[in-house]
Amino acid sequence: MRAMELLIPAGNLEKLRTALFYGADAVYVGVAGLSLRAESAEMSLDELATGIGEAHRGGVKVYAALNTFARDSDLPSVKETVGALADQGADAVILSDPGVLALVRRNAPHLPVHLSTQANTTNSAAVRFWLEQGVRRMVLARELNLAEIGAIRREVPEAELEIFAHGAMCMAYSGRCFLSAFRNRRSANRGDCTQPCRWEYRMVEATRPGDPFRVEEDARYSYLLSSKDLCMIEYLPEIAAAGVVSLKVEGRMKSPYYVAAVTRAYRWALDAFRNDPAHYCCPPEFLAELAKISNRGYTTGFYFATERITEVNPDEKYRQTHDLVGTVLEYDRPQRRALVGVRNRLSAGDEVDLLLPDATIGLDTETFTDEHGLPLREAHNGYRVYFPLPEEVPAGAVLRRKLPMS
Ligand code: SF4
Numbered sequence: 001m002r003a004m005e006l007l008i009p010a011g012n013l014e015k016l017r018t019a020l021f022y023g024a025d026a027v028y029v030g031v032a033g034l035s036l037r038a039e040s041a042e043m044s045l046d047e048l049a050t051g052i053g054e055a056h057r058g059g060v061k062v063y064a065a066l067n068t069f070a071r072d073s074d075l076p077s078v079k080e081t082v083g084a085l086a087d088q089g090a091d092a093v094i095l096s097d098p099g100v101l102a103l104v105r106r107n108a109p110h111l112p113v114h115l116s117t118q119a120n121t122t123n124s125a126a127v128r129f130w131l132e133q134g135v136r137r138m139v140l141a142r143e144l145n146l147a148e149i150g151a152i153r154r155e156v157p158e159a160e161l162e163i164f165a166h167g168a169m170c171m172a173y174s175g176r177c178f179l180s181a182f183r184n185r186r187s188a189n190r191g192d193c194t195q196p197c198r199w200e201y202r203m204v205e206a207t208r209p210g211d212p213f214r215v216e217e218d219a220r221y222s223y224l225l226s227s228k229d230l231c232m233i234e235y236l237p238e239i240a241a242a243g244v245v246s247l248k249v250e251g252r253m254k255s256p257y258y259v260a261a262v263t264r265a266y267r268w269a270l271d272a273f274r275n276d277p278a279h280y281c282c283p284p285e286f287l288a289e290l291a292k293i294s295n296r297g298y299t300t301g302f303y304f305a306t307e308r309i310t311e312v313n314p315d316e317k318y319r320q321t322h323d324l325v326g327t328v329l330e331y332d333r334p335q336r337r338a339l340v341g342v343r344n345r346l347s348a349g350d351e352v353d354l355l356l357p358d359a360t361i362g363l364d365t366e367t368f369t370d371e372h373g374l375p376l377r378e379a380h381n382g383y384r385v386y387f388p389l390p391e392e393v394p395a396g397a398v399l400r401r402k403l404p405m406s
Helices: 013-022 045-057 072-088 098-107 124-132 146-155 179-184 233-241 256-275 284-291
Strands: 005-009 026-031 061-065 092-095 113-115 137-139 160-167 229-231 246-249 322-332 337-342 352-356 359-363 384-388 398-402
Touching (some): 005 256, 013 045, 013 256, 092 098, 246 256, 256 322, 322 352
Parallel strands (some): 005 026, 026 061, 061 092, 160 246
Antiparallel strands (some): 322 337, 352 398
């Protein structure tokens, strides 16, 4: 059985390096101006060249998202970008627009093409159609179940099938939604969703604006439009049996901590599955790691059902037990200490873990110092602090903090 690929979002160069550090097989990145993600989750072509070089040195593939729905005014830029990506050695482009596909086929005929989930591929005839257009891999619509995916695989065995395995779910069909554009002028279809489907709504009669009706399922909140997050780490055998070759994690806008924690947990799981596929059973500690990142409760989405979204329930409106503290910048061997770039407030006494690919180390937060060795009781975003550490740790390792109320 072919090992399934772990495909991780890399919204910028830092997150790409984090994904490499924690064991991604491949990363996907946005190209400035041409992906379905906001500018904060895109890379310039220069950054991309650096990222591709570093990834390839570690044997990791880089897929570049060009999944904008291009206007004619975008086409010169698409053409130029496609040529640059081919020169830089991108391993594939991800697209959804037939016009963009035509430009790729014409200008970079050897550049492999993956079809974005935005193309809503839901059946074997569509998969065969795209295959005949030169598309190698299909990122199937999230609304399919595993039985349907298995049937597609049997009908079109020569196509590579990729699915979303982890991350936020959308109430709209494969993200085709104007709610965010309508509510605050930030379009999901341009990759800039502000998730208004998860806001709390009330109904107001026009002449009595100060007297809203609550739209509620219980006393605290309405969950009518809120979905739990997808998590398929327990079901790797079922996914492999359906013929899927790549597991995609959602979240190019998420933090480096999210990238670290999800990559690490799925790496452990995929390695365990590969070593003993017949007896794979997801250990509780893998799930516990995923519970420590921001989530809204987990669901298997549509994979075992027909057209089903699982609403957030009152006790799972929003969960997060840990957040990002910072990352290791370098290890000072003579002094046996790690220099950390702080990203969120850190106080003496905080419970902080250092995440390594195969281990978690608790740090003593009573002993951190500033760059001159002076003891600190608190540090903020932008501080550079030293933690004493007897063992050398690599740059790029992420530190997380247990939140006070968790
Ligand atoms: S508003 Fe909600 S349903 Fe619409 S695209 Fe954003 S996450 Fe999806």
